[in-house]
Amino acid sequence: MSRKLMVAGNWKMNKNLMEALTLASQVITRAKKTSGKVEIVLAPPSPFLHTINSMSKDLGFVKVAAQNCHYEQNGAFTGEISAEMLKSMNLAYVIVGHSERRKYFNDDHSVLSKKVTAVAGAGLGIIFCCGEPLDVRENNNHQSFVQTQLSDSLFNLSAEEMKNVVVAYEPVWAIGTGKTATPEQAQEMHAFIRKIISEQYSSEIANNCTILYGGSCNPANAAALFANHDVDGALVGGASLHSDQFLQIINAREFLPVR
Numbered sequence: 001m002s003r004k005l006m007v008a009g010n011w012k013m014n015k016n017l018m019e020a021l022t023l024a025s026q027v028i029t030r031a032k033k034t035s036g037k038v039e040i041v042l043a044p045p046s047p048f049l050h051t052i053n054s055m056s057k058d059l060g061f062v063k064v065a066a067q068n069c070h071y072e073q074n075g076a077f078t079g080e081i082s083a084e085m086l087k088s089m090n091l092a093y094v095i096v097g098h099s100e101r102r103k104y105f106n107d108d109h110s111v112l113s114k115k116v117t118a119v120a121g122a123g124l125g126i127i128f129c130c131g132e133p134l135d136v137r138e139n140n141n142h143q144s145f146v147q148t149q150l151s152d153s154l155f156n157l158s159a160e161e162m163k164n165v166v167v168a169y170e171p172v173w174a175i176g177t178g179k180t181a182t183p184e185q186a187q188e189m190h191a192f193i194r195k196i197i198s199e200q201y202s203s204e205i206a207n208n209c210t211i212l213y214g215g216s217c218n219p220a221n222a223a224a225l226f227a228n229h230d231v232d233g234a235l236v237g238g239a240s241l242h243s244d245q246f247l248q249i250i251n252a253r254e255f256l257p258v259r
């Protein structure tokens with residue numbers, strides 16, 4: 001079985017309602033012209049999730065993801081959204097562990113591990129983000145840093161649950177900076193992530209796990225990143241806010257061979 005190719009757009013806290021619906025409809029219209037072999041994931045702000053999910057439901061390869069959720073199922077947590085709620089909206093994925101959540105909202109290992117458990121328990125897919133800050137890379141500790149992120153927050157999942165996980169390697173120094181990891185840096189880390197998943201679970205689970213690159217991915221650098229054996233797609237921030245750029249990244253993934 002070849003593993004799933006994916007290009008996901010994390011819109012973060014951008015777009016008002018009309019802008020969000022316009023962008024979603026542009027992406028969906030253009031997605032119809034693709035072969036469907038690349039799964040396209042839209043992660044809009046939470047108020048727009050339900051409408052955008054309804055807009056995309058006729059295209060099986062266009063899915064919608066929440067950018068975050070709480071780890072409790074319900075209760076007195078004003079302003080929060082549970083994985084169960086997202087499940088009831090038939091969403092496909094929840095992004096867990098984005099570096100902005102880690103930095104600004106104190107999503108540490110113990111919180112993330114509970115979120116991972118809650119999302120898996122609700123039966124939703126997880127897009128789990130990991131990645132090192134600049135000083136860690138400069139000190140050549142990036143592999144052990146990412147290994148700790150995965151083992152502390154993700155590897156409490158069962159093998160069955162792990163089959164619904166997409167890993168997104170997003171080096172913090174590349175996010176929103178215009179500074180992309182080189183294709184070699186991305187490949188090296190993706191291969192390492194696949195190796196530790198294989199050691200923790202099995203080579204089959206590791207080989208079937210979709211691993212995305214994130215961090216200043218754009219139409220100019222996407223093809224070179226995707227040309228690497230272990231780079232299955234991208235989690236795109238800024239460029240996903242423009243349908244033409246996002247579609248160019250999807251096209252870059254489409255025209256490279258399936259693994």
Ligand code: 13P
Nearest residue numbers: 010175176215216237238
């Ligand atoms: P940029 O593509 O804007 O660097 O953002 C990447 C990201 O954080 C996706 O989750």
